[in-house]
Amino acid sequence: MASALSRDALSGLDAGDAGLVETLVSRARAAMTALEGAPQARLDEAVTALAWSHCRMEAARDLAEIAVRDTGLGNVADKIEKVRRKTFGTLRDLSRVKSTGVIEEIPELGLVKFAKPVGVVAALTPSTNPASTAVNKAMMAVKGGNAIVLAPSPLGWTTTARSAGLMRAELARAGLPADLVQVLPRPVAKARTGALMAACDLVVATGSADNVRRAYASGKPAIGVGIGNVPVIVDSSADVAAAARKIAASKTFDNATSCSSENALVVLADVYDATLAALRAEGGYLAGDAEKRAIAARLWEGGELNRALIARDAAVVAAACGLPGAARGARFFMVEETGVGPGLPFSGEKLSLILTVYRAADFDAAVSSVRAILGFQGKGHSCGIHTADMARARRLAAATSVARVLVNQSHVFANGGGFDNGLNFTQSQGCGTWAGNSISENLNYRHFLNITHLSVPIAEDRPAEADLFGTYWERFGR
Numbered sequence: 001m002a003s004a005l006s007r008d009a010l011s012g013l014d015a016g017d018a019g020l021v022e023t024l025v026s027r028a029r030a031a032m033t034a035l036e037g038a039p040q041a042r043l044d045e046a047v048t049a050l051a052w053s054h055c056r057m058e059a060a061r062d063l064a065e066i067a068v069r070d071t072g073l074g075n076v077a078d079k080i081e082k083v084r085r086k087t088f089g090t091l092r093d094l095s096r097v098k099s100t101g102v103i104e105e106i107p108e109l110g111l112v113k114f115a116k117p118v119g120v121v122a123a124l125t126p127s128t129n130p131a132s133t134a135v136n137k138a139m140m141a142v143k144g145g146n147a148i149v150l151a152p153s154p155l156g157w158t159t160t161a162r163s164a165g166l167m168r169a170e171l172a173r174a175g176l177p178a179d180l181v182q183v184l185p186r187p188v189a190k191a192r193t194g195a196l197m198a199a200c201d202l203v204v205a206t207g208s209a210d211n212v213r214r215a216y217a218s219g220k221p222a223i224g225v226g227i228g229n230v231p232v233i234v235d236s237s238a239d240v241a242a243a244a245r246k247i248a249a250s251k252t253f254d255n256a257t258s259c260s261s262e263n264a265l266v267v268l269a270d271v272y273d274a275t276l277a278a279l280r281a282e283g284g285y286l287a288g289d290a291e292k293r294a295i296a297a298r299l300w301e302g303g304e305l306n307r308a309l310i311a312r313d314a315a316v317v318a319a320a321c322g323l324p325g326a327a328r329g330a331r332f333f334m335v336e337e338t339g340v341g342p343g344l345p346f347s348g349e350k351l352s353l354i355l356t357v358y359r360a361a362d363f364d365a366a367v368s369s370v371r372a373i374l375g376f377q378g379k380g381h382s383c384g385i386h387t388a389d390m391a392r393a394r395r396l397a398a399a400t401s402v403a404r405v406l407v408n409q410s411h412v413f414a415n416g417g418g419f420d421n422g423l424n425f426t427q428s429q430g431c432g433t434w435a436g437n438s439i440s441e442n443l444n445y446r447h448f449l450n451i452t453h454l455s456v457p458i459a460e461d462r463p464a465e466a467d468l469f470g471t472y473w474e475r476f477g478r
Contacts, residue, residue: 028147031177089425119201126207130156226435228259229378235387243386244278260415283331380431
């Protein structure tokens with residue numbers, strides 16, 4: 001079955017590309033075969049090897065420097081922290097779970113669950129996080145005994161290839177098959193990536209909406225992510241200073257490369273002025289009307305985000321937009337907005353150090369604003385609230401079509417898993433059917449497992465008809 005699908009997938013390529021993809025997948029399958037039947041301890045050694053290859057400070061710095069040099073996105077210090085923190089957190093999660101053999105027994109149901117590999121994984125990685133996403137997906141895949149072939153974005157190829165090289169070297173040092181991790185060689189081309197997706201057993205796509213659509217159209221099981229545009233409420237009961245500190249730290253981390261970075265604040269009227277003052281104290285600059293127009297003119301060119309300003313340093317943004325001297329030392333920039341929709345670009349995702357601020361008359365109005373923002377862009381992804389009233393947090397969660405609602409947290413440090421919340425560490429957040437995704441949770445090791453259910457007879461559990469239909473019969477008759 002796999003070989004026939006591979007031939008179909010390779011039919012549109014020239015002989016060189018077809019042979020390349022076929023070789024990569026064959027080597028991946030051979031590496032999996034060499035690992036077949038390995039005990040949990042050996043799989044965990046493989047995962048630890050992958051993690052150590054990136055947690056070493058010199059490796060993390062090398063990867064960060066290459067990424068910033070080649071993509072122009074983010075900054076070196078934060079990328080170092082990102083790759084080490086995400087990798088360490090993912091290792092923590094993976095070290096605590098079983099992923100091979102018997103992973104669960106439920107005697108009362110007569111069930112025993114056996115974990116098996118899904119096969120060769122094709123993993124699309126973005127230019128925004130070309131190293132941390134690569135190692136994150138590789139660790140999850142190898143935890144289940146799978147092999148992975150990374151398909152980088154053009155801008156991120158050098159970083160992802162370096163990431164793969166570090167992982168391969170560490171696997172070899174631990175006496176494990178290096179071909180558990182491979183990378184699709186340059187030049188990056190849609191046809192080659194498409195052939196890889198069709199030849200593998202599972203596709204996991206992080207990146208542009210186009211990449212996610214092509215993953216779902218590959219003919220193979222696929223997991224994709226949705227676009228971010230995170231709105232966060234600052235409630236009347238919030239600790240405004242703490243909220244501003246968390247929001248500023250999150251918004252400025254790696255120059256807002258993350259899809260989890262706050263894009264809009266919806267602030268209740270009675271704490272609006274105090275919140276803006278607290279954000280200014282954290283390095284925010286509030287743009288006036290003319291400055292807002294200047295930012296819009298430069299941040300969007302021809303209706304598209306200007307790559308020269310995406311994820312750039314604040315000083316670069318200020319200079320490019322002609323902001324005054326008072327703005328040149330800011331950490332991030334705020335613009336006030338009242339509406340949502342295609343004609344109001346500040347209501348969408350910005351991938352830059354621009355934070356949109358809305359004033360809400362009351363909590364119901366704030367929830368309505370969040371729903372409108374997500375309805376325009378970011379549905380399924382996430383939203384948040386800073387509050388001391390958990391009843392309001394629950395109301396927000398019940399009212400919004402998102403996979404994650406964060407309470408009193410910095411989104412960029414918590415949405416993809418944190419040491420002080422229960423979300424899985426990941427670089428890929430599923431957004432459910434709201435965003436056309438197949439999962440509505442953080443990508444994790446379970447998505448890289450097939451499960452065999454062993455079922456044995458149990459005592460019969462057959463209720464009487466009256467037990468199930470009695471209430472219905474009483475109300476509506478038979």
